[in-house]
Amino acid sequence: xxxxxxxxxMITATSTITMADSSYLSHERQxxxxxxxxxxxxxCHGMRLTGGLGPALTPEVLKDKPAAVLLSTILHxxxxxxxxxxxxxxxxxxxxxxxxxxxxxxxDAR
Ligand code: HEC
Numbered sequence: 486x487x488x489x490x491x492x493x494x495m496i497t498a499t500s501t502i503t504m505a506d507s508s509y510l511s512h513e514r515q516x517x518x519x520x521x522x523x524x525x526x527x528x529c530h531g532m533r534l535t536g537g538l539g540p541a542l543t544p545e546v547l548k549d550k551p552a553a554v555l556l557s558t559i560l561h562x563x564x565x566x567x568x569x570x571x572x573x574x575x576x577x578x579x580x581x582x583x584x585x586x587x588x589x590x591x592x593d594a595r
Contacts, residue, residue: 509578516594521574522583523594529567534591538567544590555584 510518523532529539540546547555559580562570571580586592 510582514579515582518575518579518583519586519592520594522587522591534587542587542591544588547584547588552581552584552588555587556580559583 522534526539526542527534529537530542531537531539534542556577558568559575560570560572560577562568575583
C-alpha cells in the first residue's frame with residue numbers, strides 16, 4: 486500500500502513539473518527548440534538522434550537516466566568530451582523541456 490502511494494505521488498509530481506514546463510514555453514519556442522535539437526544536436530547525435538559522434542538520445546537509452554544529470558549535461562556540457570555547454574543558448578526551463586521530450590521520444594520538426 487505504502488509503495489503504491491509513493492509511486493502515485495511521484496507520478497503526480499512528475500506530471501506537474503512537465504505541465505509547468507510546457508505551459509511556460511510558447512508553441513513557437515517549442516518549434517524552435519525542436520529544430521535546434523534536430524539540426525544542432527543532430528550534427529553530433531545523428532539526424533535521427535540514434536547516435537553519431539555523440540551517443541544516441543533515444544528514449545530507450547535515456548528513460549532510466551536521472552533527468553537532473555541530463556539537464557546538467559546539456560547546460561554545462563561534459564568537459565573533456567566534445568559535448569559543448571548550451572547555457573548561452575538555452576534557459577534552464579528550455580533545457581528541461583528538451584530532456585523531458587528526449588526521454589518521451591523527441592517530436593519531428595514541424
Ligand atoms: C560537438 C558534438 C555535440 C553536440 C553539438 C551536442 N552533443 Fe551532446 N554529447 C556529445 C558527446 C560526445 C557526448 C558524450 C559525452 C561523454 O562521453 O560523456 C554527449 C552527451 C550528451 C548527453 C548525455 C547522454 C547520456 O546518455 O548520458 C545528452 C543528454 C546530450 N549530449 C544532449 C545534447 C543536446 C540536447 C544537444 C543540443 C542542444 C547536444 N547534446 C549537442 C556531443 C555533442
